[in-house]
Structures are given as C-alpha cells and as structure tokens.
Amino acid sequence: MTPVTKLSSPQELAEVKQKTLSALETGCTRVLVCGGTGCMANGAPAVMEALQKALDERNVPVRVDLVDDSKEGTVRLGYSGCPGFCQVGPIVRILPSDYFYIKVTPEDAAEIVEKTVQKGEVVDRLLFTDNDGKTYAKRNELPFYRDQVNVVLADSGIIEPGDIRDYIAKDGYKAIAEALFGMTSEAVIAEVTQSGLRGRGGGGFPTGVKWGFTQRVQSPKKYVVCNADEGDPGAFMDESIMEGNPHALLEGMVIAGYAIGADEGYIYVRAEYPLAITRLRTAIAQAEAANLLGDNILGSPFSFHIHIKEGAGAFVCGEETALISSIEGKRGMPRPKPPFPANSGLWGKPTVVNNVETFANVPKIILNGAEWFRSFGVEKSTGTKVFALTGAVVNTGLIEVPMGTTLGDVVFKIGGGIRTGKGFKAVQIGGPSGGCLTTEHIDLPLDYDSLKAAGAMVGSGGLVVMDEDTCMVEVARYFMQFTQKESCGKCVLCREGTKQMLALLEKIVGGEGTLEDIELLEELAVAVRDGSLCGLGKTAPNPVLSTLKYFRDEYLAHVVDKKCPAGECKAFKGYRIIEEKCKGCSLCARKCPVGAISGEPKQPYTIDQETCIKCGVCFDVCRFGAVEK
C-alpha cells in the first residue's frame, strides 16, 4: 500500500500535510515504540506485540491507517526511529503528552494502556530516575536531552519512518517544493554555502563549495552519491538517520541533484545495516509513488532517481574514490586526487559525494535559511553535530549538540560521567583515523578546527569514553590492528608501514618492547602519515601519534618498567613482592604451588617470574599487603 499517490504540485503536497496534521490532532493518542537497531535488539518487537494485545483486549479503537480522521479519540501504535538514548531501551513514547518510558517490557503493556492511554496518567515506575531519585516524565526534561539541540535528529524518534505522511506533516519535502518552484540552482548552492555547512563524514569540506564546483562542470550526466558506509566502528548516527528519518536523506539528495544538475543518485550503505536498508527501500518506494522522487517531481521539469548499493564489508570503501569504484563493481581501491569526483567521479562523470548527516541537514537549511543554521555552533563550524557517545560513560547513545560544545559538557552533563566510578581518562574521537583527548581538554570546544589543532578530528563523530582502567597503548594497538587489516594494499607505505607499526605495538604490549621500538614507531608513523596515497594511510598513524603525545609515560612504563599502569595488558599481569613491605615471614613461599618464591627468613622474598603461573595465591595469603599485581 502506498500512503500517498502522485502529487502534481506543491499545493497538493501542502494538502497532504494539512490532512495528516488535522487527522493526528483529532484526539489521537500516539504510542511510539522505538524501532531502532538498539531497541529492536533489546526486545522492542515483544513490547509492540504486547501493547497491541493490551489495546485489543480492552477494545481500544486502534488506527490501522495513520491518517484516518473518521474516528475521534483513537490510538495509533507504531514504530518510531531512534530517540538516541539507547542505553535505557526499549523506549516507548506517548504523544501528545510526550511521556518518555524507559526499559519497557511486555509485562508493562497493560499498565501503559490502562493508565496512560485510557486515563492520561503517567506510569511513574517507567520514568527515568536520576541518582538522587528524581524522576522525569517528559523527554526534554531528562538530563540526557536537556543540553542537546536537535536539528538533524529532531524528527527521528517522533515520526514513523514507515509512513511518508508523518514526515510530510513535519514540513517534509517542503524544501524540495521551495527549491524547485522558487529557487535557481545557484540560489540553492548560495544558501548552502552561506549556511557554513561542512561535510559531516570526516573531512569537513564546505558542502556548498563542493556543490558549486560540480555544478559549474559542463556535462549532460552527473551523479549524487550518498556515503552511508559509516566505517568508524563505534559510530552509528548515519544508521540511525536512515532508520529513523530516511526521507530527510532522500530529500537532501534530491535538492543536491537539483543544485548540481544531476538526475540520478546512489546511496552506498554498509551491509551490516540490514534494517536501514529495508527502511530506505520503503521510503524510496513511497516517495516514488508520491511523485517526490522519479520523473517530473511535483509536476516540475526536474527528475531524479535514487538507487541503493549495498557495501560488502571494506572500511576503505568509505573513502570517496574507493566508494565510487565499488559502486562500479570493482575492488574498492582509492585512487589519487585530482581529479576530484566533482570533475570525474562515478563512471567518469561529475559527482558530488556527501555523507548521510550532511544531506539530512540540507532540507532544514533550505526551509529555515542560512542565518538560522548559523545561529547554531561557532563561526567556522556552524550547525550541530551528532556524536555517538559510547564506552565507559553512564549514558550511552546518540547525542546532538551545537558545534563547539565542550568535551566536558558532553561527557559529564549529557553522558553523566564515568559509569565504573573510576576516573575519566580519555576519549577517542574520530575512530581509527582520529585521536585522543584527555583531562586537559575538558574545556576544549568540539569543532573542526579546535579538534584538528589538538591532534584529533571530528571525523564521523564517534566518541568513545575511556576510564582509568584502559591502557592507551592497547588502544593504539587496537586501532592499528583495525587499519592494518583494512589497508587495501595499493600503496607500499600504508600496506607495509601499518604492518610494521602493528608489530611494534604488539611487541610493546607483549612486554618485549624497547626504547628504540618507541622511536622507530614514531618515525614510521610520520612516514606513513606523509607518504600514503589515501586518507586511510594518511590518518592511520593518528591514534599512535596522539597517544604518544598525551600518554608517552604509559609507553615508557611498558618498555622501561615492564608495567602496564592501567593493569590491562596481560603480559604484565604478574605478581611482585614489594621489598619495603615484606617481613620475610615465608608464608607465600610455603603456599606457592610451584615453588616460585624464594628468600631468606626475615629478608624480603622474591618471585621467580619464569616459574610463576600467576595463580594469585601469594597475593591472597600475604598479611602485609606486600604482594602487588
């Protein structure tokens, strides 16, 4: 079933909006179950089923069609996109009251229906409670949301991605109507340029400028490509946009097509996102049926078609030239630039490549204007940015804040601090290409230029928080292992250099490292950074360089003191007798099952590391705390 059929003018689009709004305002209570990957994994389908059953059992009239104004006082039950606070899922939201229920189980369904749906009362026990026992009924009151500013994620989480009319009711596709019927392509580009929007996929290149380059190239055929490869392991904002508000992405791409003079677009989605792919396919079909995609959009002379390409698991395909090769059916290997895709991209034609979040910002800019967009963020980094907040933080999930928000606000105000009760140590930002920030950066504004100056990058927006128990050398090894595996092998420095760097890091983590190894590692890092062909190799040494910069002590501890200060690296998990504390009572030596401890009575004992099997008996039996791990 297609919710909207062929619209042939902006007026008809406006009528759909009006009709949808008035239908939803006729006393309709909406029960939205989060349908994001996280909540679906956490049991949302069972909650949905239980809610449906609870409604049926109480004969509550349920709206099968979202826009059904014949029935007043009805209930609409549906899946929304991800509201971001994945940590406390499955999430159920009730509109219009905006009650925000967390960790909902199927057993809660009856109470939600009886109390909230039928009587408008709130179910207290399902609300978010903070450490002081204070509860929060509505989304915007929650500490997690209070300091966020939602532009890109504003609608995801309160609309049903499965019905195009819900998006249209939020002024969806209105930007297309305004662009196609009231703006020249130059005017669209000028608006986007003035907004200051920069690419959200990593590089931070000004989007309007990129579009301008492509528009000026003369060619009968051009392409718009959406980079939805989201290779940074630990980032999932692109996934969430595609799952929760797929039409915003489609609309942004159509506008880009109009701006540069392209009639065809591709979305390259990583294969690990099956739900996003399904939602996109539904969205494309509904937009095509509504004539918001396809030939003569809204009755204008402009036509634009969108295809989906599924990736096949290669991180390097996130690099734009590699991505283009992959769409063409080849091995996804990057090639040197220039020529840039703006001149010679997909099948040699001028091509604009932008990230999902970049496109999703575009309709809002066209609707509200460049000035409005500039009102968020800082001078050179305008608008908002979505970050994927994960790791050792209390509140994990997707957050959206104005560019320039400080690291401390993100980790402590929104993230709620460290979950383990340990101290904050560092965040890794920008994934395998990024760097780390430490306690000294708590007041650092998160924007393109400040981060770059600190040796890190915005990247895709993955923000992994680490506590004191995390070994930074091991973090560097982890990322190196990732990039080494993903190096496509085309250029020598990246292929061989990453391998050697990984070997050195493994040696250090394994307790065999020397001071020369650290020197060599640093030398190699610089060579790989400067000599690699594409961004993968150029940025692969970043985690090493930035951990060396901020946590050199830890590297030194591994090679000189043969210790892992965080206590994470296995090779160093040995037992040692602290001379000053040992009374020489010989208890440990007597208890040691392998006879690894020796010494003279009343003198400090020692453990022979070769013989020691790390069983920990000595640690347990010592009455003077003289054995340390």
Added chain:
Amino acid sequence: MAQATAASEKESRASRRFEKIQAIVEQYGAAESALIPILQKVQEEYRYLPEEILTFVATALNLPPATVYGVATFYAQFSLEPKGKYIVRVCDGTACHVRKNQTLISTVKEWLGLKEGQSTTEDMRYTLEIVSCIGACALAPAVVINGKVHGQMTPEKVTKALEELEAAEKAEDK
C-alpha cells in the same frame, strides 16, 4: 556437425547446473556494476562463493575470471570457503572492544569447540565471525546470532542464546 551437438549438449548441461545462477545474473543484468550484487546473492544462496560459480559469473558478465576473483577476495563479506548454517558474529568495534568483548569471543570459541585459527565447526553448523561494528554500539558489547542482534552481552547471556538456538533447532527436527 557432431562437434556442434557435443558442444551444445555440454552447454545445456552447464546451463542446467547453473540455472539458478543464470537467473540471478538476469535479475541484476550482465553488467560489471552488477558484479557485487550478483556475488552477494550467490553467497546468500550457497553461504559461500564456489570457485566454478565465480568462473561462470565471469563468463556471463564477460569479465576476466581474475577480475571476479579479485573482487571476491577484496570484500570481507565474501567467503571462498563454505560457512556454517548459523553465523555467530561477535562485534569487535571500538565501543564493544572497550567494554571487554574479548571474553565473549573466547566463550563462543569454547562453546563451539573451535581451535586456534578455525572459524567454522567441523559439522558445518556454526561459523564464528569477528566483525567491526554492527551499529548497536550503545548496547555494547554486541553479538549477532543467526541474524538477531543481542546487546549488553555477557558470557552467560551469549551461552544461553546459543543453547536456545540449539533447543529451537532440536524442537524443529521433531
């Protein structure tokens, strides 16, 4: 004449054998740009890419077999070795890594009885894959068992999920 008959016979035998593949090629169109979707579909059918099928696809798309082989070996999704009936994917993305997923990997390995360097069980029932990020990072560490995402996993929970899968299969067999 006799030669021609022999040739056509051979051809028809081949086409019978590769009927399914031919249908896939037709569905996506015999163009180079369709190579990856075709291989994805083949892998979905067979759970891996058998060598003779790669050659067949190369011929159908009029590409050198080396090109097809090159693509098949480039992408992590493709496997030239048969995979097990059930795929257990343990995420080793950053978010999962810092939430100590290593014990999950060793738990699954032990439960499946996999030796060092082995990823598919001898009875061809399970394959363990270590992947980077499946997009459930806020629920780290994450594991995907037979297509279903499980978040906030512990060794106990992963063992339970695997046991449930076994039990469900036994119930089905009856």
